[in-house]
Amino acid sequence: MKQMLLLGLLIASIWPAIKAQQTVTGKVTDIEGKSLPGVSIMIKNTTVGSTSDNAGNFRINVTSNSDTLVFSLVGFAIKEVAVNGQSRFDVTLVENASKLNEVVVVGYGTVKKSDLTGSVVSISSEQLKAVPVTTFDQALQGRAAGVQVVQATGAPGGGTNIRIRGTTSVNASSEPLYVIDGLLINSNTSEMSIGGRGPAVSPLATINPSDIESIEILKDASATAIYGSRAANGVVLITTRKGKAGKASLNLESYYGVQEATKKLNLLNAAQYAELVNEAEQNAGRTPVYPNPQSLGKGTDWQEALFQQAPIANVQLSVTGGNEKTRYAVGGGYFSQKGIVVGSDLNRYSFRTNLETEVSKKLTVGTNISYNRMQTNGVLTGPAPVVQGVVYNALLFNPILPVYDSSRAGGYTFAHDRRDAVANPIAEAREYEAVTTTSRLLGTVFAQYEIIEGLSLRSSFGIDALSTKSNTFGPNFLKRTENSMGEASIATLEALTWLNTNTLTYNKQINANNSINALAGLEFQKFRNETTSMYAFGFPESTTGWHNISAGENPQPLSNGETEWSIASYFGRLNYSLMNKYLFTLTGRVDGSSKFAEGNKYGFFPSGAFAWRMSEEPFMKNVSFISDLKLRASYGRTGNQSIPPYQSLALISGSGIEGVFSNGNIITAVRGRQPIQYPNKLLKWETTDQANVGIDMAVFRGRLSLTAEVYHKNTKDLLLSTPLPYTTGFGSSLTNVGNITNKGVDLSLSSVNFDGVLNWTTSVNFSVNRNKVTELVSDEDVHLIAGNVLRVGQPVGSFYGYVFDGIFQNADDIAKSPILTGTNPAPGDLKYKDISGPGGAPDGIVNEFDRTIIGSAQPDFTWGLNNTLSFKNLTLSFFFQGSQGNELINQNLADLANLNGKQNVLADVALNRWTPQHPGNKYPRAYTDANDNVFSSRFIEDASYLRLKNVTLGYNLPSSALKRMGLSNVRLYVSGTNLWTVTGYSGFDPEGNAYGGTTDIVGVDYGGYPLAKTYTVGLNIGF
Structure with missing residues (x-):
C-alpha cells in the first residue's frame, strides 16, 4: 500500500512535464x-x-x-x-557554398577560395592557439603539407628552421619570406640580431602569436612570383586581428603552465665512472686513479642540477568593435617563459592597434601598429666545439665532483679534474650573465581610394624598426673567463626597414560569363642597420658587472659597422574567369637589388597558372557525390637575394695593419689597410623555376576534402662560396654556380566523421620531397664542417665519413683486417671498412679514399594528424606530428661514447664495453689514449620520430550560464605539449640542430638545448 502511494505521488509530480x-x-x-x-x-x-x-x-x-x-x-x-x-x-x-566563397589572403590582395589557381594553405588562429608557443613559427609544425618545420632548440626565444618544399640554397637563406599585414619584414638573423657572446634569439620571437588572426602559406610559383626575388623559399602571409562592426567586445586570453625536460640521458654515476677511469688507465699501463670506486656512491647528477621545472605564462587582453564606417582592434599582452635550463628565461610585452575608417564612400584610411619589447636571459648552449655550452658540459662533467666548493672563489667547483676544457655547468649557467633586450616597432599606414567603380588605388608606408642591446658579464672565478680574468661586453644594434607600396586594382564582372581582376604595383624598400660593440677583460671584482665596463683593466678596441641595401620593384597580376570554371592567372615582377653587380641588379620573375573547375561542367551534374572538383597547373620563376650586401665589390679591411720599412739608417713605421674581398662583377640572383600540378576535391557534400599536388623545383645560379687560386690573394668568392632540384608530393585530407550531438573532424597532411645537388663548381665534393658535404647527385645535408665495421676481437682479426692509416689497433679497438683505394677497388688499407656518403638529414616523408571531437560543451583535440627516414649526426657521441676515462659517458656504452671477458662488436674497450673521434657511421643515427605534439581538453560554459553572468563566452582548458615521442634516436631530441638556421650545415646534434614538455591550464573570457 505504501509503495502504491509513493508511485502515485511520483506520477503526480512528473505528470506536468510528461504532458508538456x-x-x-x-x-x-x-x-x-x-x-x-x-x-x-x-x-x-x-x-x-x-x-x-x-x-x-x-x-x-x-x-x-x-x-x-x-x-x-x-x-x-x-x-x-x-x-x-x-x-x-x-x-x-x-x-552551402560558403567554403568555396571563403576569402583567402594572397599577395597584395584577396581571392575567393573557389577562384584560387595557386598552391595556398590557410592556418586559422584556432590552430595556432592550440599549442602554447614562444614564436608563431613554432605553431606551424605539422600543420601544412610541404612545410617542414624543425624546432632546432628548446631555448626561450629560439627559432625554427622552416623549409617550404625543400632546401633551395646553400650559402643564401632557405627561409621563407614573412609578410605581416602587407609589410615585408626582415627575419634575417645576421642582420636583425647581435652575434657574439650572447645567446641567439630569433627575430620572429618579437612578434606576439596572440595577435595573429590567420596565416596563409604560399607554396608554388603562381602564388609566390608576385614577391619575385624573395619568394624562392615560399611566402608566409600573416593577417592580424581586425575590428568588426557591432558592439564592442572585450576578450581575455590567458594560460599558465609548467615545463620540464622531455628526456635525460643515462650516464654513469660516480662509482661506475671511477671504475671506468681505473680500467682505462690500467689498459694504458698506468696506476688506477680511484682506490675504492664503490665508496663514491652515486655522486652528482649534473643533468638533475642543470634542468629545472620552469613556468610559462601568457595574458592577452583585446578590445574589438566599430560601426559601419570605423572598425578597431586594440590589444596588449605579456608573455613569460623560464627555461628548463637554469639561468635562462624570456619576457615579452606587446601592444597592437589596428584601425580602419571610411572617410567617405570612396576613401578608406587605416593603420596597423604593433610594439613589442622582449628581454632574454640566456645561457650558452653550443654548438659544443664553438661555445662551451652548459648542456654539453653537464653531460661530460665528473660525477664524483660536487657542484659547490666553498674553498674556491665564487663558491663553485671550478672545472672537470680530468679534462681541462670542461667547465662547471652550474657555475656557468648561474653566474655568466647574458641579457639581450629587443624592441621592435612594426607599423603601416594606408589609404585606399576608389577612382571609379571597380578601380581602386591603395598606397601604404610601413616601417620595421628594431633596437637590440646585448650585455654580458663573466666574473673572474669562472672557467670560461680563466684567461681573461673576468670579461664584460656591451653591443647594440639599430635596424630600420621602410617599405612603400602602391597598387592599382581593377575588379570587373564583365558579364555573366566573364570577369577579371587586374593588379599593378610599384614598391620601394630600404634597409639599414648600425652596430657597435665594446669589450673589456680583467675584472678583479664582480660588483658592477657590465654596468661599469670601464672598470675592466684590459679594454679591447671598440668596433662598429653599418650595412644597407635597397630594392625597387614593379609587379602586376591578371586573374581572368571564364564561365566561373576556367580560371587563368598571369603574374610578373621586376626587382632591382643593390646587392648585385652593375648590369645584374634587375631580374624578371614571371608565372602563369590555369585552373579548371570541372564540377561546374554539365556532365558532372549527375555525379552527385562530388561537391567540388578543381584541377590546377602552374609554372613560374622566383628568386633569392638573401645574401649580405657588398658581395660584388672589392672590400678593404676596416682595421689598419702595421708595417716597418728600413731605408738605410731610417726606420719608418706605417699603418695601412688591405683588400679582404675579391670583386665579382657578374654576381646575380639565384633563380628557381617551379612547376606544380594539383587537384582539389570535395565529396559527400563536403564531408571529405582532398588536395593533392605534385611539384618540381629547379634552382640554378646558386650563390655559392667558390675557392679561388691562391695567386689572387683570396681564398674564395661568392659566385653563381651550381644547381639544386626539389621534387615531391603534398597531400592534405580532411573529413567530418560525425556531425551532430557528437562532432568529430580529422585532418591529415603528408609530404614527400626529394632534394638533389645536380651541379657544383666542379665534380669534386665541397667539404663542410661537422661531417656535412655537398656532392653532385646527393641531397644537401649529406654526411661524409668512414663506415664503422665493428670491433677488433683478437690479434688474428687485426692481422687479416684493413687498418686505418696512422693507428696501431689492439683487441677492443674500432674497425672501419676498406671501400676503395686510389684505383677504385679495395686496397687493404683504410685511408681518405674510404670515406663515403654515410647518411642524410633529409626525411623520406613528414606528416601531421589532428583530430577534434566535441560533445555538448566539451572539446577534445589531439595532434600527432612526425618525420620518417631522416638521420642525425649525434656528435655528442664523440665524447659520450669515448671510453678514454677523461669525461663521463653513456651508461649503455660503458657497461657494455669490450673486455676480454665480455667481448662485443658495438662498443670499444676502455683505454686512456684511445682515438675514438674518427668521424664515421657510428655517429649517424636514425632520427625518425612520431610525436604526440599536443592534447587539449576544453569546456565552454553553456549559453544559459553566460546570459546570467553577462558574458559572451567562457572557455576553460587544459593542454599538454610534446607529451610523448617514439624514436630510435639516443640523444635528447631527434629535431636537434646545433647550427641553427644554417642551410649548408644541417642535421648535427652537439650539446644543444633540449626540447621541453609543457602542461598548461588556460582561461578565455569574452565580455
Whole structure:
C-alpha cells in the first residue's frame, strides 16, 4: 500500500512535464528531394538533439510550442524552424557554398577560395592557439603539407628552421619570406640580431602569436612570383586581428603552465665512472686513479642540477568593435617563459592597434601598429666545439665532483679534474650573465581610394624598426673567463626597414560569363642597420658587472659597422574567369637589388597558372557525390637575394695593419689597410623555376576534402662560396654556380566523421620531397664542417665519413683486417671498412679514399594528424606530428661514447664495453689514449620520430550560464605539449640542430638545448 502511494505521488509530480512533452517527426531532403541522412536536429539553446536516419527521417521530443529546431549538416546552410504546435515537418536544406566563397589572403590582395589557381594553405588562429608557443613559427609544425618545420632548440626565444618544399640554397637563406599585414619584414638573423657572446634569439620571437588572426602559406610559383626575388623559399602571409562592426567586445586570453625536460640521458654515476677511469688507465699501463670506486656512491647528477621545472605564462587582453564606417582592434599582452635550463628565461610585452575608417564612400584610411619589447636571459648552449655550452658540459662533467666548493672563489667547483676544457655547468649557467633586450616597432599606414567603380588605388608606408642591446658579464672565478680574468661586453644594434607600396586594382564582372581582376604595383624598400660593440677583460671584482665596463683593466678596441641595401620593384597580376570554371592567372615582377653587380641588379620573375573547375561542367551534374572538383597547373620563376650586401665589390679591411720599412739608417713605421674581398662583377640572383600540378576535391557534400599536388623545383645560379687560386690573394668568392632540384608530393585530407550531438573532424597532411645537388663548381665534393658535404647527385645535408665495421676481437682479426692509416689497433679497438683505394677497388688499407656518403638529414616523408571531437560543451583535440627516414649526426657521441676515462659517458656504452671477458662488436674497450673521434657511421643515427605534439581538453560554459553572468563566452582548458615521442634516436631530441638556421650545415646534434614538455591550464573570457 505504501509503495502504491509513493508511485502515485511520483506520477503526480512528473505528470506536468510528461504532458508538456511533444514528439515531432519529419523528413529532411535537399532541394532535389533526395533524403539527407546524418542531419543534426537540436532544440535551440539546449543540448537536446537527434539525428536523421538513412532515409532522412527524424524524431525528437520538444517541451514547448515555443521551441525552435535547428537543422545542420556539413555542406548545407543551417536552417531554423519554429515548432508552433506542429507535430510534423518536412525540411529542405540548401547546399552551402560558403567554403568555396571563403576569402583567402594572397599577395597584395584577396581571392575567393573557389577562384584560387595557386598552391595556398590557410592556418586559422584556432590552430595556432592550440599549442602554447614562444614564436608563431613554432605553431606551424605539422600543420601544412610541404612545410617542414624543425624546432632546432628548446631555448626561450629560439627559432625554427622552416623549409617550404625543400632546401633551395646553400650559402643564401632557405627561409621563407614573412609578410605581416602587407609589410615585408626582415627575419634575417645576421642582420636583425647581435652575434657574439650572447645567446641567439630569433627575430620572429618579437612578434606576439596572440595577435595573429590567420596565416596563409604560399607554396608554388603562381602564388609566390608576385614577391619575385624573395619568394624562392615560399611566402608566409600573416593577417592580424581586425575590428568588426557591432558592439564592442572585450576578450581575455590567458594560460599558465609548467615545463620540464622531455628526456635525460643515462650516464654513469660516480662509482661506475671511477671504475671506468681505473680500467682505462690500467689498459694504458698506468696506476688506477680511484682506490675504492664503490665508496663514491652515486655522486652528482649534473643533468638533475642543470634542468629545472620552469613556468610559462601568457595574458592577452583585446578590445574589438566599430560601426559601419570605423572598425578597431586594440590589444596588449605579456608573455613569460623560464627555461628548463637554469639561468635562462624570456619576457615579452606587446601592444597592437589596428584601425580602419571610411572617410567617405570612396576613401578608406587605416593603420596597423604593433610594439613589442622582449628581454632574454640566456645561457650558452653550443654548438659544443664553438661555445662551451652548459648542456654539453653537464653531460661530460665528473660525477664524483660536487657542484659547490666553498674553498674556491665564487663558491663553485671550478672545472672537470680530468679534462681541462670542461667547465662547471652550474657555475656557468648561474653566474655568466647574458641579457639581450629587443624592441621592435612594426607599423603601416594606408589609404585606399576608389577612382571609379571597380578601380581602386591603395598606397601604404610601413616601417620595421628594431633596437637590440646585448650585455654580458663573466666574473673572474669562472672557467670560461680563466684567461681573461673576468670579461664584460656591451653591443647594440639599430635596424630600420621602410617599405612603400602602391597598387592599382581593377575588379570587373564583365558579364555573366566573364570577369577579371587586374593588379599593378610599384614598391620601394630600404634597409639599414648600425652596430657597435665594446669589450673589456680583467675584472678583479664582480660588483658592477657590465654596468661599469670601464672598470675592466684590459679594454679591447671598440668596433662598429653599418650595412644597407635597397630594392625597387614593379609587379602586376591578371586573374581572368571564364564561365566561373576556367580560371587563368598571369603574374610578373621586376626587382632591382643593390646587392648585385652593375648590369645584374634587375631580374624578371614571371608565372602563369590555369585552373579548371570541372564540377561546374554539365556532365558532372549527375555525379552527385562530388561537391567540388578543381584541377590546377602552374609554372613560374622566383628568386633569392638573401645574401649580405657588398658581395660584388672589392672590400678593404676596416682595421689598419702595421708595417716597418728600413731605408738605410731610417726606420719608418706605417699603418695601412688591405683588400679582404675579391670583386665579382657578374654576381646575380639565384633563380628557381617551379612547376606544380594539383587537384582539389570535395565529396559527400563536403564531408571529405582532398588536395593533392605534385611539384618540381629547379634552382640554378646558386650563390655559392667558390675557392679561388691562391695567386689572387683570396681564398674564395661568392659566385653563381651550381644547381639544386626539389621534387615531391603534398597531400592534405580532411573529413567530418560525425556531425551532430557528437562532432568529430580529422585532418591529415603528408609530404614527400626529394632534394638533389645536380651541379657544383666542379665534380669534386665541397667539404663542410661537422661531417656535412655537398656532392653532385646527393641531397644537401649529406654526411661524409668512414663506415664503422665493428670491433677488433683478437690479434688474428687485426692481422687479416684493413687498418686505418696512422693507428696501431689492439683487441677492443674500432674497425672501419676498406671501400676503395686510389684505383677504385679495395686496397687493404683504410685511408681518405674510404670515406663515403654515410647518411642524410633529409626525411623520406613528414606528416601531421589532428583530430577534434566535441560533445555538448566539451572539446577534445589531439595532434600527432612526425618525420620518417631522416638521420642525425649525434656528435655528442664523440665524447659520450669515448671510453678514454677523461669525461663521463653513456651508461649503455660503458657497461657494455669490450673486455676480454665480455667481448662485443658495438662498443670499444676502455683505454686512456684511445682515438675514438674518427668521424664515421657510428655517429649517424636514425632520427625518425612520431610525436604526440599536443592534447587539449576544453569546456565552454553553456549559453544559459553566460546570459546570467553577462558574458559572451567562457572557455576553460587544459593542454599538454610534446607529451610523448617514439624514436630510435639516443640523444635528447631527434629535431636537434646545433647550427641553427644554417642551410649548408644541417642535421648535427652537439650539446644543444633540449626540447621541453609543457602542461598548461588556460582561461578565455569574452565580455
